[in-house]
Amino acid sequence: MKYFILFILFLFPSLSICGQTINKQAEKGKTYVRLVDFTRHHFTKKWKNTANNAVYQRTATANNKYFERLASNPQRKLPLVPRKDLTGDDYLVDSAYYCKTIFSTKKYTLNIYKSGSKYKDKMGDEMFAPVDYLVFVTMDSQQRIVDYLVCYYNVHRLYESAERYFYMNNGHHITLINFYVDEIDTSFKGIQKYLINNQGKFVLLNKTNGHKRVTK
Structure with missing residues (x-):
């Protein structure tokens, strides 16, 4: 019993380190999910789906749960559809609805x-690719949109998917990571790192396509 108590005391502080900003807000909204800090992990270019890539699996599971548990308000629709990251010809992209405020x-x-x-009934249809997504939106004091960033998406094709997951720290830094999954392999498609500046703009700090760094 003594060793079990010591283990619990050791475990809980360590769990409080990652994703504090987003997770504190999630807890308030009864959507508590511990997002995974993948920012220091080196992903290989490609791996078989039969392999156990623990960091990828934990990242995907946590982000997907966060998406599923977020409740949205159907009366507060975003007045634009964020298509700049969702450009596939077969993509079915519905409007987005307000969930909550992260911080001010x-x-x-x-x-x-x-x-x-809207397009949920198209999942599994080989002709279409319905998209689940989350988008961060900054607004000024007049409720005008300053900027937006698609932080999560899952493009549902019949035999494959395009995926984006995110992690946010307390310093207003957001890291996005992209994958492509088919029937056999999972491919790492790159990382983008952003900072929210004092004006509410999402500033791209650096970007990699796979393992190749892209200069701004």
């Missing part, structure tokens, strides 16, 4: 919006 500053408020379920 004197200059802007950061909200998160979730895609609607």
Whole structure:
């Protein structure tokens, strides 16, 4: 019993380190999910789906649970459809709806919006690719959109998927990671790192396509 108590005392502080900003807000909204800090992990270019890539699996599971548990308000629709990251010809992209406020500053408020379920019945249809997504939106004091960033998506094709997951730390840094999954392999497609500046703009700090760094 003594060793079990010591183990619990050791475990809980370590669990509180990662993703504090987003997870504190999730807890308030009864959507508590511990997002995985994948930012220091080196992903190989490709691996077989039969292999056990623990960091990928934990990252995907946590982000997908976060998406599923977010409740949206159907009366508060985002007045634009964020297609700049969702450009496939067969993509079915619904509008997004307000979920909650992540934090506010004197200059802007950061909200998160979730895609609607208009195309849910098209999942499994080989002709279409319905998209689940989350988008961060910054707004000024007049509720005007300053900027937005698609932080999560899952493009549902019949035999494959395109995936994006995110991690956010307390310093307003957001890291996005992209994958492509088919029937045999999972491919690492790159990372983008952003900072939310004082004006509420999402500033791209660096980007890699696979393992190749892209200069701005």
